[in-house]
Amino acid sequence: MLDISSAELNGANDQLRAEAARQGEVLRSLQASLGRLAMPSARTGDEGATADDDDDLLGLTRALEQLVRQRESARELTEQILDQLPIPVFLKDRQGRFVRCNRQFEQFAQRTRDQIEGRTIDDIGPRTWAGLTHDEDERAWHSGRMVTSERRLAQRDPPLDVVVNRVVIRSGGEPYLLGFSIDVSEQRAARDALQHAVESAQAASRAKSDFLANMSHEIRTPMNGILGMTELVLESQLEPQQREDLALVKGSADALLTIIDDILDFSKIEAGKLEIEDVPFDLGALVRDTVRSLALPARRKGLTLDCQLPPHLPPAMKGDPGRLRQVLINLLGNAIKFTSEGGVTLGVSLRRVLEPRCEVEFAVRDSGIGIAPDKQKLIFDAFSQVDGSTTRQYGGTGLGLTICRRLVMLMQGDIAVSSEPGIGSVFRFTVPLGQMAHAVPQVRGALPHAVAAPAAGAPPVSKAGRLHILLAEDNPVNQRLALRLLEKMGHRVTLADNGVDALEHALHGGVDLVLMDVQMPALDGLAATRILRQWEASAPEGGHLPVVAMTARAMQGDRERCLEAGMDDYLSKPVDSARLREVVARFHGRQAGAVLDWNGALLRLDGDCELLLELAALFIGDGPQLLDALEQALAAGDQEASQRAVHSLQGVLVNFGAQRAIACTERLAARLRNGGPGLLAPALMHDLAAALHDVYAALGQHLGGA
Structure with missing residues (x-):
């Protein structure tokens, strides 16, 4: 300037x-x-x-x-x-000769005025500088406006950065080129320093993320064994004192895991990488399950823990049940921690019930120590606590309420606190949730997110529904834990302790589901899954083997990397029996032998049972015609019409999750791509007709029971 x-x-x-x-x-x-x-x-x-x-x-x-x-x-x-x-100023004529210059230009050019005036840039400047100068001068002569360029004089010590401005003026009827230069070396240095600082900050952020990811992985791996084995022992016959001692061990492990999750979530929020879902869920079930999960800590302190739900709560809502549950657990856990007598109550009420969304208010009341007025504005700040002294009675990272506030804000809501020291506190937060016309189905198969899974002591699946599961895991403790949990569920398990063996079993072992650890020797889980998906895409019989990542890496982007590699779901460690049962049950209805996945179809339609029944009736009527069209195209040797008929039939079957029939259409489509209608084996059409017969029968049973 x-x-x-x-x-x-x-x-x-x-x-x-x-x-x-x-x-x-x-x-x-x-x-x-x-x-x-x-x-x-x-x-x-x-x-x-x-x-x-x-x-x-x-x-x-x-x-x-x-x-x-x-x-x-x-x-x-x-x-x-x-x-x-x-600043240096110069004046040139149309031939490029310097007509006038000032003292600063003499210093800039390192020439005297007599050596400059009457000469061109070719006479006084370096060849490279002269070439650029000619180009810029011509642009100024022809543009009719000021032309600005930035130059660096690298031959100077220290190098000099300048901005050169040129504009055409007229005097006495003659045109002249007026130019002046501005030294921007300090600004360039400041800009470079800022850029370096930004790059350093980004590198530090990446290093922090890598450190947190590695720390999470290294801690979650042994924690998976501690929590899993403790849970298994707690399900066995124990003396009351032994059960209480193990419960304390599990509680301590859960507390440590909560601290890790707080740090990871805070890192995700600060980086702006935490996303909010919008999925259907049962709000009443979510609230009741959350309160039940904290009932034991409350009872140990002699506290009551109550839940108050409105009498006309909508049967189903849409939002992020996982993050909603996280906020409730943090607020209820804090209330229990800071209350020594009395109790804690969670109240839910509806505000501004307007289609298609409504405001839902949650209020957590306690009879605890309360918060001083001057501290109430600080408790939502990161690492801020009411008592920060070395003699403080209550622990915690100081991140819980910060995470609650950020999560509520991300869900487009707000949160506040009212408190009186010695009387208690009330934390209120309000979030907008979508309303759905139909309830979320309560199913034994594919469980919706945040809906409670069957109890750990639920009976195992029948032999007819038994899955052959490939467990790809190299850690001995995790192997034993997952093996015990899956066998208790009634499934048959094949173990692979490296990626190469896992891929071999996946390709040729006849398994129904793969639980794949990401970090394994010889071949990691991501690479093994990519190879599996490539093989499936090129195989004549097609098919799709479900693969679920089972990993201790729980940072932002880890789930996305697993899905991009071709995995179907993501299961973070430590793995508890309820979560494992839920994931396995989700894919139970999608195994190759499943005739129909009615519950999964309901989920895809947001629980609209009437619409699903209507679609079922239409397919029972139209399905035979679609099969006839396919048979006629095959008989005529019309490959294009055959492929179109298979595609139409497959598109309808996907709505009902009819995996056996879908597998038949995939084999037919692959054979048509590779060899045409004339090479189709009659057995393929026979298998498809039999699978469709079973689909019609299953749909008819649902229609008859409606």
Whole structure:
């Protein structure tokens, strides 16, 4: 930027105006003298005329001398003004010759004025600089506006960064190129320093994320064994004291895991990488399950823990049940921790019930120690606690309420607290949730997110529904834990302790589901899954083997990387039996032998049972016609019509999750792509017809029971 005050510019302008006025007076005097010389003399006699002419010539000479002096004075004044400017200034003619320059330009060019004026840039500048200068000059001559360019003089010590501006002006009817340069070395240095700081901060952020990811993985791996084995022992016959001791172990492990999750969630929120879901869920079931999960800590302290739900709660809502549950657990857990007698109550009420969304308010009341008024504004800040002394009675990271506030804000809600020391506190938060016309189905198969899974002691699946599960895991503790949990559920398990063996079993082992650890020797789980998906895409019989990531990596982006590799779901460690049962049950209805996945179809339709029944009736009527169209196209050898018929049939079957029939259509489609209708084996059409017969029968049972 130019550092020239307005007073300096105004003073220079006043001087130039005064000089112009003086020159105007001289010119007017010259004009008058010339006029008298040109007029014929009115006097007689040569002597008188000569004397008058001499006087006029003398006056003209003096006027010319005065004009020259004034012009010299104006030139000196102009040069003085230019020399006082703190930036280099130059003036060029159309041939590129320097006509005028100031003292700063002399210093910039490292030449004297005599060495500059009358010469071109080729005479005084380096070849590279001269070439760029010609290009920029021409752009200014032709554009009719100011042209700005940035240059670095690398040959200077230290290097000099300048911005050069050029604009065409006119004087006396002649065009000139006016240019001036500004030293921006300090600004460039500051910009480079800022860029370096940004890059350093980004590198530090990446290093922090990598550290947190590694820390999470290293801690979750042994925690998976501690929590899992403790849960297994708690399900066995124990003495009351033993059960209580193990419950304390599990509670301590859960507390440590909560601290890790708080740190990871805070990192995700700060990085802006935490996303909010919008999925259907049962709000009443979510609230009741959350309260039940904290009932034991409350009872141990002799506290009551109640839940108050409105009588006309909508049967199903849409939102993020996982994050909603996280906020409730944090608030209820804090209330229990800071309450020594009395109890804690969770109240739910509806506000502004407007289709298609409504405001739902949650209020957590306790009879605890309360919060001083001057502390109430600070408790939602990161790492802030009411008691920060070394003798503080209550633990915690100081992140729980911060995470609650950020999560509520991400869900487009708000949160506040009202409290009185010694009386208790009330934490209220309100979030908008979508309303659904139909309830979320309660199913034994594919359980919706945040809906409670069957109890850990639920009976195992029948032999007919038994799955052959491939467990790809290299950690011995995790192997034993997952093996015990899956066998208790009644499934058959094959173990692979490296990626190569896991891929071999997945390709040729006849398994129904793969639980794949991401980090394994020989071949990691992501690479093994990619190879599996490539093989399935090229295999004539097609097919799709479900793969679920089972990993201790729980940072933002880990789930996405697993899904991008071709995995179907993501299960973070430590794995508890309820979550594992839920994931396995979700894919139980999608195994190759499943005739129909009615519950999964309901979920895809947001629980609209009437619509699903209507679709079932239509398919029972139209399905045979679709099969007839396929058979006719095959008989005619029309490959395009055959592929179209298979695609239409498969598109309808997907709505009902009819995996056996879908697998038949996939094999047919693959055979058509590879060899055409004439090479189809009759067994493929026979298998499809049998699978469709079973689908019609299953749909008919649901229609009959409606």
